[in-house]
Amino acid sequence: xxxxxxxxxxxxxxxxxxxxxxxxxxxxxxxxxxxxxxxxxxxxxxxxxxxxxxxxxxxxxxxxxxxxxxxxxxxxxxxxxxxxxxxxxxxxxxxxxxxxxxxxxxxxxxxxxxxxxxxxxxxxxxxxxxxxxxxxxxxxxxxxxxxxxxxxxxxxxxxxxxxxxxxxxxxxxxxxxxxxxxxxxxxxxxxxxxxxxxxxxxxxxxxxxxxxxxxxxxxxxxxxxxxxxxxxxxxxxxxxxxxxxxxxxxxxxxxxxxxxxxxxxxxxxxxxxxxxxxxxxxxxxxxxxxxxxxxxxxxxxxxxxxxxxxxxxxxxxxxxxxxxx
Amino acid sequence: xxxxxxxxxxxxxxxxxxxxxxxxxxxxxxxxxxxxxxxxxxxxxxxxxxxxxxxxxxxxxxxxxxxxxxxxxxxxxxxxxxxxxxxxxxxxxxxxxxxxxxxxxxxxxxxxxxxxxxxxxxxxxxxxxxxxxxxxxxxxxxxxxxxxxxxxxxxxxxxxxxxxxxxxxxxxxxxxxxxxxxxxxxxxxxxxxxxxxxxxxxxxxxxxxxxxxxxxxxxxxxxxxxxxxxxxxxxxxxxxxxxxxxxxxxxxxxxxxxxxxxxxxxxxxxxxxxxxxxxxxxxxxxxxxxxxxxxxxxxxxxxxxxxxxxxxxxxxxxxxxxxxxxxxxxxxxxxxxxxxxxxxxxxxxxxx
Numbered sequence: 001x002x003x004x005x006x007x008x009x010x011x012x013x014x015x016x017x018x019x020x021x022x023x024x025x026x027x028x029x030x031x032x033x034x035x036x037x038x039x040x041x042x043x044x045x046x047x048x049x050x051x052x053x054x055x056x057x058x059x060x061x062x063x064x065x066x067x068x069x070x071x072x073x074x075x076x077x078x079x080x081x082x083x084x085x086x087x088x089x090x091x092x093x094x095x096x097x098x099x100x101x102x103x104x105x106x107x108x109x110x111x112x113x114x115x116x117x118x119x120x121x122x123x124x125x126x127x128x129x130x131x132x133x134x135x136x137x138x139x140x141x142x143x144x145x146x147x148x149x150x151x152x153x154x155x156x157x158x159x160x161x162x163x164x165x166x167x168x169x170x171x172x173x174x175x176x177x178x179x180x181x182x183x184x185x186x187x188x189x190x191x192x193x194x195x196x197x198x199x200x201x202x203x204x205x206x207x208x209x210x211x212x213x214x215x216x217x218x219x220x221x222x223x224x225x226x227x228x229x230x231x232x233x234x235x236x237x238x239x240x241x242x243x244x245x246x247x248x249x250x251x252x253x254x255x256x257x258x259x260x261x262x263x264x265x266x267x268x269x270x271x272x273x274x275x276x277x278x279x280x281x282x283x284x285x286x287x288x289x290x291x292x293x294x295x296x297x298x299x300x301x302x303x304x305x306x307x308x309x310x311x312x313x314x315x316x317x318x319x320x321x322x323x324x325x
Numbered sequence: 326x327x328x329x330x331x332x333x334x335x336x337x338x339x340x341x342x343x344x345x346x347x348x349x350x351x352x353x354x355x356x357x358x359x360x361x362x363x364x365x366x367x368x369x370x371x372x373x374x375x376x377x378x379x380x381x382x383x384x385x386x387x388x389x390x391x392x393x394x395x396x397x398x399x400x401x402x403x404x405x406x407x408x409x410x411x412x413x414x415x416x417x418x419x420x421x422x423x424x425x426x427x428x429x430x431x432x433x434x435x436x437x438x439x440x441x442x443x444x445x446x447x448x449x450x451x452x453x454x455x456x457x458x459x460x461x462x463x464x465x466x467x468x469x470x471x472x473x474x475x476x477x478x479x480x481x482x483x484x485x486x487x488x489x490x491x492x493x494x495x496x497x498x499x500x501x502x503x504x505x506x507x508x509x510x511x512x513x514x515x516x517x518x519x520x521x522x523x524x525x526x527x528x529x530x531x532x533x534x535x536x537x538x539x540x541x542x543x544x545x546x547x548x549x550x551x552x553x554x555x556x557x558x559x560x561x562x563x564x565x566x567x568x569x570x571x572x573x574x575x576x577x578x579x580x581x582x583x584x585x586x587x588x589x590x591x592x593x594x595x596x597x598x599x600x601x602x603x604x605x606x607x608x609x610x611x612x613x614x615x616x617x618x619x620x621x622x623x624x625x626x627x628x629x630x631x632x633x634x635x636x637x638x639x640x641x642x643x644x645x646x647x648x649x650x651x652x653x654x655x656x657x658x659x660x661x662x663x664x665x666x667x668x669x670x671x672x673x674x675x676x677x
Contacts, residue, residue: 126655
């Protein structure tokens with residue numbers, strides 16, 4: 001039993017190791033890397049990726065996938081910016097409308113996946129193109145956000161001393177990660193997600209509300225994603241229909257690196273947070289290096305994802321061998 | 326069992342009937358719409374011995390999509406999906422342009438040593454095949470879900486293309502190479518000729534040999550097929566390699582046509598077009614495939630795009646229409662939905 005448990009923990013332990021190694025190599029190689037500011041910037045620059053990765057963790061643990069996140073970020077940003085600049089809807093209502101749109105898309109996708117048994121990748125791929133197309137319908141250009149409430153939220157921050165501040169959206173990320181971890185690990189809903197991801201048929205036979213849970217997972221994920229889109233628009237103070245292209249891979253990578261199995265049933269919220277930090281570290285190191293094209297970021301992330309998937313397959317193969325013994 | 330099946334046959338078409346009839350009807354409907362609302366849509370004229378007109382244009386513009394659809398159909402039939410085709414298009418185009426003008430990225434406008442045309446064609450195609458085989462290796466031998474395996478290349482691929490072009494758009498003039506994209510042969514645009522050739526070749530390989538059956542069997546039940554002695558892994562890997570080849574070819578056509586390699590935008594969102602075409606064509610994920618249906622599907626997508634753009638709608642908005650169509654077709658083909666509908670329609674006379 002103890003052996004099994006430790007094997008389950010191999011991905012997350014290796015994640016932690018990779019994080020420490022990356023951080024130490026950065027700290028040794030570059031002057032000024034080992035500072036509170038750089039560390040805090042990891043949270044600031046990746047707040048929106050992290051928030052979306054929280055939702056994606058739920059989806060992947062349940063054995064599904066959501067490809068629509070990047071487009072939904074763009075859609076939320078464009079919707080928000082245009083509602084603020086073209087209409088008189090109060091900003092609080094705008095935030096609510098954006099979250100509601102996200103929830104509606106998630107509900108629709110979850111329903112199609114559950115009721116019509118369509119493959120999640122197909123449904124969310126359609127969602128991906130629908131959201132991207134709709135953001136083009138709203139506006140083809142980048143629209144700046146000049147609303148006072150939004151400006152004040154984007155400037156709001158907690159001072160950490162030494163002139164370093166933690167912006168409100170980075171705090172949102174940390175709080176949402178804590179709530180996500182609580183839901184996943186300490187509530188009935190969280191246990192249901194693991195059960196469905198491990199074996200949907202058994203979960204159904206055990207009398208768990210499989211359908212309700214699955215639809216709820218996609219709804220929550222898209223709502224969280226819309227929140228991530230709002231954070232992104234606060235971070236850039238604009239709504240741009242081409243925002244977040246390729247974001248889905250970053251998010252899936254963060255979740256997978258964080259020790260969540262793509263086949264479902266195993267995963268950790270804290271792993272996802274470290275996964276997001278690793279992506280941030282890669283970006284920071286490339287920036288510090290200075291002479292590398294930003295395109296290397298994508299290539300490195302892809303290579304890292306490949307390595308972790310191979311590790312996962314190796315563990316899965318070992319598990320089957322153990323069972324056969 | 327048989328009796329029930331007969332009663333519900335109104336809604337439960339066999340796949341073979343479904344695959345061709347509906348897409349063909351949809352294609353005809355779009356053409357009829359244009360016959361009424363778009364002036365001169367069916368007008369075909371001969372200029373300088375070449376055929377011109379909206380219909381020819383649909384085939385010509387649609388050539389890259391049809392090419393990747395041919396590859397995607399086989400991948401989809403093995404139960405997989407290839408999201409990386411758009412990125413492979415970008416890589417193949419970037420590599421071809423880079424080989425034509427190797428010094429451009431250094432800011433030298435002279436063409437320098439010309440790489441031979443054969444190499445400009447073969448090297449990008451070879452790389453595309455290798456990338457496709459890599460996808461197939463991940464899927465068949467490592468057991469990564471197709472969606473994830475190809476998602477890696479979908480994103481990393483654009484990065485690779487950017488690294489080849491150093492983030493620039495390489496423009497070039499190269500008459501023989503441009504022929505691939507904009508030349509005419511026997512009165513028809515050359516891309517159309519390539520589509521016809523590739524379709525004929527694929528059709529012969531899959532329908533005149535047992536290869537097609539093997540692909541369908543591998544998709545429908547990999548384990549049973551393996552016990553039967555079908556080399557499932559090899560076949561799956563090869564279909565991804567073939568899909569990479571088709572994407573590479575499409576990349577060459579696109580690059581030759583616009584005389585530039587744009588690593589950011591070449592082939593972007595094209596994977597949706599191909600997936601939509603395959604699904605419209607009646608191919609199921611893991612099982613029977615219909616190459617002719619898929620090509621009609623691709624023509625539907627292209628004629629729809631042409632129609633919408635001639636109506637004056639911004640091209641980016643076409644994405645919404647495509648998403649709606651693909652979900653509608655998926656709904657029509659959803660067995661679950663048809664079962665439930667027939668349950669409602671025949672609730673009176675069905676034995677419980």
